Every structure is written in structure tokens, then in C-alpha cells.
């Protein structure tokens with residue numbers, strides 16, 4: 364971690380559940396690349412993956428216990444669907460704070476996130492931006508829940524290319540927090556976002 368660029372999201376470990384999740388992401392991507400026409404032994408793949416799922420289910424706490432556990436501590440989340448090293452749905456997108464108060468991260472998205480041919484699904488862009496704006500609010504000090512998120516899709520967002528996702532808090536008036544952000548490919552803005560967040564926090568499971 365660089366002192367003028369603090370890491371704001373959970374750092375993946377190369378062991379334990381983080382390593383298993385990284386392998387699961389690889390499986391999801393490999394399945395989509397293989398497709399129905401592949402010569403892979405899909406019946407056997409399905410049976411081995413089912414055995415893995417059954418093993419995990421057998422050793423999991425109850426859902427309520429897990430919900431308490433994943434919200435324990437006051438630090439960064441490890442489970443969210445954007446940055447979470449414990450969430451195989453997350454690309455993941457690591458985010459850092461910049462000296463000007465904004466935040467930024469880079470990510471390259473593959474086939475699981477495809478919308479238009481060769482491009483990122485618009486809902487996936489919305490997910491990345493919603494979360495990044497939320498983290499920018501935490502970093503700035505006043506945060507809340509997304510009330511309204513407005514997106515403008517300027518140009519198709521490419522798969523397989525490094526994207527920059529950035530955001531900054533713009534203003535706080537009473538409980539209303541305004542935040543903006545963008546996804547860029549190179550210097551070109553692909554998607555821009557304006558968020559109105561309302562300072563309200565749901566209680567953590569206990």
C-alpha cells in the first residue's frame with residue numbers, strides 16, 4: 364500500500380477462502396469460454412463441481428451465523444459483489460484513495476460480464492459505479508444508501524481491456540450526499556454516473 368494511495372478495499376489473500384474463490388471465478392470464466400460445443404467432459408465437470416458444492420454446504424455455518432460473521436468488525440467488506448475477495452461474483456475491483464479525495468481502481472472484465480458483443484453489460488457498469496460511489500462516500504466521511512443513481516452510457520465499454528473506475532463525493536447537504544464517477548477505457552469516458560445517496564444505514568446483523 365502506498366502512503367498517498369491508501370487501499371480502501373479488502374486485499375485478497377492467496378490462501379483459504381480467497382484462493383478457493385479465485386479458483387471458482389476461473390471456473391466460471393472457463394465454462395463460458397468452453398461453451399456447449401466444447402470437447403470437455405461436461406457431465407464429469409458437473410458432477411465434480413456438485414461434489415465441491417456439497418462439501419462446502421456440509422461445512423458452512425447457518426445463514427444467520429454467517430450474516431453476523433460477515434458484518435463483524437468495522438473494516439472493509441470481504442463479501443460484496445464488486446470488491447469482495449470472498450465473493451466469486453466480484454471481478455474483483457480493488458479501490459484506492461487519491462490525494463485529491465477521489466478514489467480509483469482498475470479492472471479488466473471478461474466474458475461473464477458481457478452485454479453487447481465484446482462489451483460490458485450496462486447493468487454490470489451500474490453495479491461497479493454504484494459501489495465505487497458508495498466507497499467514495501465512506502472515504503469522504505459521510506455515507507449512506509443509494510437513493511437515485513443516474514447513468515450515461517457514452518460509448519460501449521470494452522471487455523478484455525483495463526478499465527479505470529473512479530468516483531468522488533461532490534457535496535453533502537443535510538442527509539443528502541451527491542457523488543459522481545466514471546468508467547474509462549484509456550482516456551475515453553465510457554460511462555458516467557451521478558448518485559444521490561441518503562445518509563441512512565441499516566443495522567448490522569447481530
Ligand SMILES: CCCCC/C=C\C/C=C\C/C=C\C/C=C\CCCC(=O)SCCNC(=O)CCNC(=O)[C@H](O)C(C)(C)COP(=O)(O)OP(=O)(O)OC[C@H]1O[C@@H](n2cnc3c(N)ncnc32)[C@H](O)[C@@H]1OP(=O)(O)O
Pocket residue numbers: 438439440493494495496497498501507508509510511537538539559561563564
Ligand atoms: C450502504 C451501506 C453499506 C454499509 C457498509 C458499511 C461498511 C462497509 C465498508 C465499506 C463498504 C463501502 C461502501 C459500500 C458501498 C456501496 C454500497 C452499495 C449501495 C447500495 O447498494 S444501497 C442499496 C440500494 N438502495 C436502497 O435499497 C435504498 C432503499 N431506499 C431507502 O431505504 C429509502 O428510501 C432512503 C434511505 C433512500 C430514503 O429514505 P428516508 O426515509 O431515509 O428519506 P427521507 O424521506 O427522510 O428523505 C430525506 C431526503 O432525501 C430525499 N430522498 C429520499 N429518497 C430519495 C431517493 N430515492 N432519491 C433521491 N432523493 C431522495 C428526500 O427528498 C429528502 O430530501 P429533502 O430533505 O430535501 O426533502
